[in-house]
Amino acid sequence: MPTTTAAAVLTEHGKPLSLQDVPLPDAVEPGAALVRITCTTLCGTDVHLWAGQMTFPGMLPMILGHEMVGEVVEAGPGTTDALGRPIGPGDRIGWSESTCGHCYGCAVLRQPVACANRGYGFMQRADRPPYATGGLVEYCYVTPGAAKLLLPADVKDTWASMSGCAAKTVLRAVDRAGGIRAGSTVVVQGAGALGIFATAVARIAGAGTVITVGGPDDRLAAAVRFGADATVSTDLDKDQRIARIRELAGERGADYVFDLAGAPTVAEEAVAVAAQRGTVVIVGSTGFEPAPVPLGAVMGKELTVVGSLNGDIADYHRSIEFFQTFAGRMPWDELFSEPVGLSQAGACVESMSRLGQIKAVVDPRLP
Ligand SMILES: [Zn+2]
Ligand SMILES: [Zn+2]
Structure with missing residues (x-):
């Protein structure tokens, strides 16, 4: 030894x-x-x-x-x-x-x-x-x-490794959201490994429309290859982003918003684009900086806001099975x-x- x-x-x-x-x-x-x-x-x-x-x-x-x-x-x-x-x-x-x-x-x-x-x-x-x-x-x-x-x-080494954090984190977040209803509209905030993987999971889970928000452009292009119907660049300012996402998501807004970005305005943007009775899952906000949440809109829209923290061996196991299946x-x-x-x-x-x-x-x- x-x-x-x-x-x-x-x-x-x-x-x-x-x-x-x-x-x-x-x-x-x-x-x-x-x-x-x-x-x-x-x-x-x-x-x-x-x-x-x-x-x-x-x-x-x-x-x-x-x-x-x-x-x-x-x-x-x-x-x-x-x-x-x-x-x-x-x-x-x-x-x-x-x-x-x-x-x-x-x-x-x-x-x-x-x-x-x-x-x-x-x-x-x-x-x-x-x-x-x-x-x-x-x-x-x-x-x-x-x-x-x-x-x-x-299941390849890379896939199994990624299951150790990124993939299990996304699968747990979807689980915490209560699953993704078939035909629903999903906004994914973030186009890193987590955001791109979440885009793919939403697509596979049967979402009707998947919109991925992030950058740079090559990552947004990757998000499209992983199932995004549309992307919104973080080069736009916050208000432009919100307007563009609303345009893409349709009048009702997004049934699910997944924060896999953790930027200071993600909560505000998520609440702004979420549909009445939509679900917002906070997964990417690992920092300790306070991020303002528009509570009036959370109330008025009757949003469900859930946190999701990484994952455990159950999420890991499901992640391995996910890669096997898909x-x-x-x-x-x-x-x-x-x-x-x-x-x-x-x-x-x-x-x-x-x-x-x-x-x-x-x-x-x-x-
Ligand atoms: Zn990690
Ligand atoms: Zn313990």
Whole structure:
């Protein structure tokens, strides 16, 4: 069993990631696994963490990456996946952030996303045990509290990685909205990986009209390939955007609005374009800046406003099944850049911060 792993480590916000050897735990505990990563896809949160727009005091050095899959090198005694299937060397698995199982969120609400002790790789200092729980590593330690899933062979590494955050987040948001009624009008705010995936999900779910709002133009063009009937550019100012969306959505407005953008005016725009009795789902507002919500319109339109936070292993499982079922339905691979090695991971994060790549792919086995 390896005793150290190569890792791309964030030591200072906004600075290049540093390639280091990071220790690994001496032994694999019961319920845990040591995995050789075959694919890590980067997410907007990794970019926010890198830039320092999102930060946790005292958490540097940290290892970014929370969408990843790999092959088990060693499993602890009794390690199984979330469905009770034994996990052993050679198995290909994905997993969800760890949860504690005994806090109010876990035990009473029974919602893993509400766990008070949720463990993301980026909540783990790279210089303290178990060190390497983020995705930008060659060997990743998957803790006992992380719900694991054996992966079917027909779901590609990139798809399974993306299921670890982006895809499960969107599927949970649709679930929180109560599903998407066939023939309904859907507005997706955001044209990043989440927005484009949500566009595809809305289309597949049977929406009548899907309107995607975002930028830059190449991402809007991608949204069309993933099922958008129309797009609205964020180059327009807020009032122009609202007017254009209303024009496209028709007199009644949008039955569902999904915020996958998190910009300061998303709530105002969502409420303005939502139909009477429409549903607004807030999924992308990860920042802490206050965003004004026109409460009079929420009342007058009798809107349902729901928050949706990431996803748990159930959403992950559904995401894997979604990719299996709809493998040929959309050009999924267009979302992903060519895989690169750990040494290029920092450049990928920078490129994503400039809205270059939609989803960067790191394969730590590459040089
Ligand atoms: Zn908990
Ligand atoms: Zn994420």
